[in-house]
Amino acid sequence: MKLKTSLLALLLAAPLALLARDDAVRADAPSAQALPSAPTADQSTAARLVHGLLSDSQYAYRPRVLDDALSQDVYRRYLEALDPSKQFFTAADIARLDAYRTQLDDAIKSGELEPAYAIFSLFKQRVEERVAFARALLKQDIFTFDGDDRFEYDREDAPWAADAAALDVLWKQSVRNDWLRLKLAGKKEEEIARTLDKRYANLGRSIAELKGEDVFQTFLNSYANAIDPHTDYLTPRSADNFNMSMSLSLEGIGAVLQRQDDVVAIREIVPGGPASKTGKLKPGDRVVAVGQGENGPMEDVIGWRIDDVVAKIRGAKGTKVRLDVIPAEMGLDSKPTRVVIVRDRVRLEDQAAKSEIHTIPGTDGEPPLRIGVIKLPGFYQDFEGRRKNSADYASATRDVARLLTRLRAEKVDGVVLDLRNNGGGSLAEAIELTGLFIDRGPVVQVRESGGRVVVNGDDDPGVAWDGPLAVLINRGSASASEIFAGAIQDYGRGLVIGETSFGKGTVQNLVDLDRWPANEDPRFGQVKLTIAQFFRVSGSSTQNKGVEPDIAFPVSVDASEYGESTFDNALPWTRISPVPHTRYGNFAPLVPRLQSMHANRVANDKEFQWWKEDVAEFRAERAKKWVTLNEAERRAERDRDDAKRKQRQAERKALGLALDPLAEELYDDGLAANERDIAKDAEREKLAEKRPDPLLRESAAILADAIRLLHADRQLSAQVLPRGEARHWAQ
CATH class of the missing domain: 2.30.42.10 (PDZ domain)
Structure with a gap:
């Protein structure tokens, strides 16, 4: 699993906000336009500008010469972007398209991108053929499910199908799987046929009605991604x-x-x-x-x-x-x-920082502890508002500071900062957020393309929270999240809990391509360009390796499936010299006891054990890469899942645990996102946010354990917290 998404995935993605990316357009709509076979003049200029950026060490951290070798890489990535599951092109098509493998470098340099449009034209034709084939299958008598057939859904590493007949076999199994899912959800044959016919027609329409700018952006992104995984081209609208x-x-x-x-x-x-x-x-x-x-x-x-x-x-x-x-x-x-x-x-506001308070019961007569939790989904910042010094500009640091003030007024005993699935954002916000918890000092080292290392840090005296702190991360915590978590760990300022993070240790900057012609209106788009690599104050890079937690939870997704290490052109891990920084504490003497207490607690924690079971089942299913098309087997699987959810809900009631608001929902309704009732689907999303979260609760319990141990054992406290700055841990 990778962060990059295909053109097809973007087209079929469901809810889209007012800042959303593209969806399909009807052919007779006023906004529709015929797909051109060649770029516009502005697109030709933009292609040349992008080449100038990505091949120049003055701008790119790791520039690459655009030659025949890189052209072949761009070609491969373009095919992957168009047809990632190898369900449209055949091996014969690829052999035909291979003539372009070493031509794309010249096309980009000259701005004459006809090869990219020619490749897309064939792709569009193949989509039309597959859609027609799938819709025709709905009228055939193929929907019996009593054999040993299977649908192999993960074809990323599979070879291209030899010919159209081989693709027919793959599509037949795919359509049968779609039909079976709806049948298991209780749909009647007539309704299933109508739903799938509309689904496949919409797929064909979404491709047929693409604009030239979509093809252009997809192709230039294939070039940008060949430089490194986090360099991207954005059209003016996408920017x-x-x-x-x-x-x-x-x-x-x-x-x-x-x-x-x-x-x-x-x-x-x-x-x-x-x-x-x-x-x-x-x-x-x-x-x-x-x-x-x-x-x-x-x-x-x-x-x-x-x-x-x-x-x-x-x-x-x-x-x-x-x-x-x-x-x-x-x-x-x-x-x-x-x-x-x-x-x-x-x-x-739904994407901004939020807080809540968890009460952790005491044992052996100990009083309960109140742990504040701040959930931060991203390191956001309104750059324009900050430049104008607007009073209310959006800032992750400002929002977290306000929440810390509120939690301090609520007299919480500790704070957990939840950075799970926080993919990063503003480097400045990561630095300033760290400054809320340390009293001045370096936060991150940034090595530029020429090798110069710049140390960025917090210069403001004082902190917003000097009490007990933990940071919760998972494999989806990346970039700015890793800068923050790494700094907190290097300073010994708090515990890091969860999974090893994503491993993205590079810095990107937006370069406006209109800056050189000085256009009043945006015409050429922007490039999100990798300009530097960041290092922790300890000198270690998070690149590829990520941040390793002090207290580890079971791995929910393997590093071979998700993270920086899955990119074939990611920068390697390395290290540079450390920089002097304060060491507030050393949690090494405390960690073994916390791990033991954690293991004993979760062994009897039903919800944590259920989560472990679900993760193990999910990983086993992913490893299979196929599902059976035997109805009896699938129905038995579904019935087991339904029974498991109901049994867990009953146990929650018996144990006095918070109920799962989605326990009665269908495990799989067989529908695509845009086929569901919008209001009900949105409500389900809101309910999902209220589902029990055993990992967050356990993180708060681990922090409570640390507080109690350090309060009760002054000798241990002196080992862990030798400096007076962290005195509030042990009070």
Whole structure:
């Protein structure tokens, strides 16, 4: 499993927000355009500019000469981006396309990218053929499931199918698996056939209606990713969306939108946003027309791409947008309701830091301890707002500081910072966030392309929290998360708990390609370019190796499946000289006792043991890379899963544990995200956030163990916390 996503995966991805990426567009929609066979003049210029950046050591940390060898790498990655599961191209197609293997370097240098469009043209043709084949299968008598057939769903490392007949076999099994999933979910044959026919038709349409900029971005990303895994090309629209995601704010109506069939529907209303204040919109409502200002013409947006609809709805603060909306409960041929909304600045609070308090019971007459938890999903920062010195600009550090003030007022005994699945973000935020817990000092070393090492640190005196601290990480914790966790570990400022992190030890910067022609309007896009490698203050890199926890939980995903080590062109691990820094504590003498207490506790913790069982089953299933197409076997598996969930829920009730709000949900409803009831699906997402979290609870318990041990054993405390700065651990 890798962070990169294919073009097809992006097209089929489900809920998309107002800062979302592309979805399909209907051929007769006003926003549609015929796919060109050659780049535009701006795209040709952009390709040459990208080449100039990526081959120049002044900009790129690891520049590569664009020659025939690199061309072959770009070619391979482009094919992977188009057809990652090898379900459209045949070996015969690849043999035909191999003529382009050593031509792509010249195409990029010259800006004459016709080979990229030619490859895509064949891909588009093959998708049309596969879609037609899949839809035809639905009318055949092939849906019996009593044999030994299996569907091999993981074909990343499989060879290309020899010919169309071989692909027919693969697709037949894929369609049968889709049918079986819906049958097991209780759907009737007629409904299954309708659902799948629409699904496959939508797949074909999503490819047929792509724009030239989609193909261009996918191809240039194949070049950028050949330089290193974290260098990317962004079109002007994608760059705009990326910046909004980093700033956690946008100017619009405050609604999350999702494409469903031919219409864009509202998936979620952002609390306190303009759409929420009208009181006239709700999840599931369909937007069928958009008008600008008081009197601008209403444009029918049925069949439009979601990003084109978003572009019409989004706009400057204080301006008006008019929406024609058909309520969720009414048919699409009903008369729409017109809603007028004044756009405003919208803060995406659901992606911001949040806090809660866990009470950890005492034993042997000990009082309970209150552990504050701060969940930080990303190291976000509104760069423009900060540059303008806006009073309320979004900042992960500022938000965490406010939450620490609140937790301190609540008199918590310790704090756990939850960085699970936090993929990083702003380097400056990682440094400043570390400064909330240390009193001045270096945080990270940054080695630039020329070899110069710059030490970045916290210069502000004082801390926001000087008490007991733990950092919870997993394999999805990357980049800025690793800088923070590594610094806390190197300073001995807190315990690191969980899994070894992702292993991304490089720094990227956005380079605006319009800076050289000095365009007033964005035309050429931006490059997210690797410019440096970062190192911990101890001198060790997190690259490839990640941050290893002091107290380890069972591995949920193997390093061979997910993380920096899975990229074939990732930078190797290395180290440089350490820099002097304060050592607040040394947890080595404490860790064995904490591990023993942790092991004893989780051995009797039902939810933790259930989690371990689920992880083991998940990993075993992934290792198989196939599922049986025998209905009796699949039904037995489903029944076992259902019985297991019900039994666990009953045990939760008997033990007085928090109930799982999704225990009664179908294990697999067989539907794609855009085939479900939008309002109900959004509600399920919210309920999922309330599911019991044994790892977070156990992390709080481990921190509570540390507090109690250090309080009770002054000799141990003197070994672990020799400095007065960390005195609050032992009080």
